[in-house]
Amino acid sequence: MFQSPRNLFLQIGFLLFAEASYQRSTEEHFRYLQRFHPGVDAHYFGDHAHIDIHHSAMVADEVVAPLVSKYGPEAN
Secondary structure, X not given: OOOOHHHHHHHHHHHHHHHHHHHHHHHHXXXXXXXXXXXXXXXXXXXXXXXXXXXXXHHHHHHHHHHHHHHHHHHO
16 A cells, blocks of 8 residues: 555554554553552653643644545545
């Protein structure tokens, strides 16, 4: 999928899906580690749970929305 520029819209869709998934999974990892493995440094997951919320919004607002505005139905 990533080898061809013809798949640009699929690549952008994947990016949005990944960022949205990361915000949930990193939060779950953080909570799990805090609860069941309090001796493990879960700082990375805690930070990323917050950061990935912003990344998801950035992809949606700054990448997806402009592409959909420009290309309409072709961007699916």
